[in-house]
Amino acid sequence: MPVRYHVRHDTRYRYDQPVGESRQLLRLTPRELPWQHTCAHRLDIDPEPARRQRFVDGLGNTVETLHFEQDHEALFIRAESWVELAPRDLPALADSPAWESVRDALEYRAGHTLDAERLEACAYLFESRHVRVKREFAEYAAPDFPPEAPLLVGVHHLMQRIFDEFTFDPEATDVSTPVTEVFESRRGVCQDFAHFMLSCLRSLGLPARYVSGYLLTRPPPGKPRLVGADATHAWVAVYCPGHGWVDFDPTNALMPDLEHITLGWGHDFADVSPLRGVILGGGEHEPEIAVTVVPEEEFATLYGAAELPGLAPACG
Structure with missing residues (x-):
């Protein structure tokens, strides 16, 4: 319902x-x-x-x-x-195409034309103000994307690893902290984790965009909900042929559904x-x-x- x-x-x-x-x-x-x-x-x-x-x-x-x-x-x-x-119609992760096929299908080749949906996805392959495309990010993500791995399985594994290996720390960064520093310290907030995950995916040649919105939070047991106690939230969406854009939240290691409210999306935080x-x-x-x-x-x-x-x- x-x-x-x-x-x-x-x-x-x-x-x-x-x-x-x-x-x-x-x-x-x-x-x-x-x-x-x-x-x-x-x-x-x-x-x-x-x-x-x-x-x-x-x-x-x-x-x-x-x-x-x-x-x-x-x-x-x-x-x-x-x-x-x-409720969203979330795809079966294992039914997604091999990640290399997605990368190769969107790679620029002279004379190769793309439909409108894939052309839009290509806009999210490149560096932006807060997202970097670097070998170090591709190397970090590589264990989650072995040969022929389904795209969405690999993305889910990457999301889980960021959740496991990075620490949520509001004092560690601000809006101007480079994603390379976030990678080095392994600390930050939701927008840092989103920018880092985008950097990993784009460094592999996979289109991914920044999503801005809100998340329903739950007060501690026995405590009332308080006015003004929430904050804006950020996560990522990955383009998957046959499924469109699929959302992943690395801060909470889950796929957004009934508790994520979407404001907008862009190449990174600067767009939204x-x-x-x-x-x-x-x-x-x-x-x-x-x-x-x-x-x-x-x-x-x-x-x-x-x-x-x-x-x-x-x-x-």
């Missing part, structure tokens, strides 16, 4: 000095997918921008642009959504940063981010029934 979640993503900036002008790009609208439907979505913004625009970028992600022209000393953006997920912008003035500032993902049946307990009409779910 489908499940429904309420997602609240709050971002707040408090500036040391007034900001005279600001432009912001927001990628906070969940994607429409065969297994995912956004029942309702809205943005609350303070102060109100002078101009707003909504468009779909070249990767299919919904983008909101905000332009502020008046002095302001703080900025608050709340993205709120009701999202319904249906939830909020990015430029400001004139402002001085020193750090964003305060609070994310809450709550199942529909827990909504009234967490927020109070009075809040439900504000963005009521409209899924049938």
